[in-house]
Amino acid sequence: MVPDEVAPGETHPTVNVEAPNPEQESPFVASSGGDLVDDATCTSASPFSYAELEDKLKQIPPGLTTIIPSARCSRWWKRYTFFLVSGLCGMAQQHDLFSDLLRTTDYMKAFASRHKNSEDQLRLRLAEAEASLSTARGENEALRADLAEAKSREESMEARLHEAEDEMARLRGEVRQLRTEASIEKKQKEDLQLRLTAQKEELEREFAAEREELEADYKxxxxxxxxxxxxxxMKKNGIKRDVLQFLRVKRSNFLTSLLPDSFSFCNFSCNLLSVFLVVRRPLCTHIYIYQ
Structure with a gap:
């Protein structure tokens, strides 16, 4: 007996087709009372078809367990048994194929559902990414504005730095010029100091010479x-002799020969002292002014 249905994934049992025995019963019995199948139908030369096979199978009663063989339809029996086994194998293969297709369909449905869920998650993530992207774009625009402002500030700072460098270079040039002028002025000052020192020494020498001349003239x-x-x-007092002549007179005759009769010694002393003071005063005044 061939099983009606084979589970998917199971191997099909091998069906051994044996030659019919003449003593056995015929395979087809009529539904009226177990009569044999007509031999004319077994010897028909019509081509094989699944519809004809289905009709032949329907003629077999469902409770029949014995098959009465017939010598006349042995050839037909072999042929149709082969076709039956081949058809059943093909149906089993188609059943396996359909089962695989159903499993594949279930897998595809599960994959589609999971894919749909993942697609929904991806859509949510895409929406979140778009929102974060818009936020990032806003932040990027703000950063670009800050960057442009920073660049403008940097450019202004660079311009100010160049101006400061130019000013520093100008000041350095002025400092070098001032140093040069200061060195020149210092050199001129040293030369002037040397000239003044030489002039001072010359003036001191001239002054010393003039002083000596003035002292000699003053003396x-x-x-x-x-x-x-x-x-x-001497003229006022009527002195006729000079000092040198007075010194030559003897001591005994000094007072009598030097002074007249009306001239006293006290009067002569006072006059001589006054003359000395008058002569001495201009000398002291001249010396004080010179100093």
Whole structure:
């Protein structure tokens, strides 16, 4: 007996087709009372078809367990048994194929459902990513504005730095110029100091020479003044002799020969002292002014 249905994934049992025995019963019995199948139908030369096979199978009663063989339809029996087994194997293969297709369909449905869930999650993630992208774009725009402002500030700072460098270079040039001028002025000052020192020394030498000349002239004037005063005093007092002649006179005759009769010694001493003071005063005044 061939099983009616084979579970998917199971192996099909091998069906051994044995040659019919003449003593056995015929395979087809009529539904009226167990009569044999007509031999004319077994020897029909019509081509094989699944519809004809289905009709032949329907003619077999469901409770029949014995098959009565017939010598006349043995050839037909072999042929149709082979076709039956082949058809059943093909149906089993189709059943397995359909089972695989059903499992594949179930897998595809599960995959589609999971894919749909993952697609929904991906859509949610895409929406979140778009929202975060819009936020990032806003932040990027703000950062770009800040960057542009920072660049403008940097450019202004660079311009100010260049101006400061130019100003520093100009100031350095001015400092070098001032240093050069200061060195020149210092050199000129040193030269002037040397010239002033030389002029001072020359003036000191000239002043010393003039001082010596003035001292000599002053001494000469003092001597001349003293002599003039002395002579005036001698003339006023009526002294006829000179000092040198007076020194030659003897001591015994000094007072009597030098002074007249009406001239006293006290009067002569006072006049001589006054002349000395008059002559001495210009000398002291000149020396004080010179110092």
């Amino acid at each position: 000469k004037q003092v001597d001349d003044t003293f002599i003039f005063g002395y002579r005036c005093c």
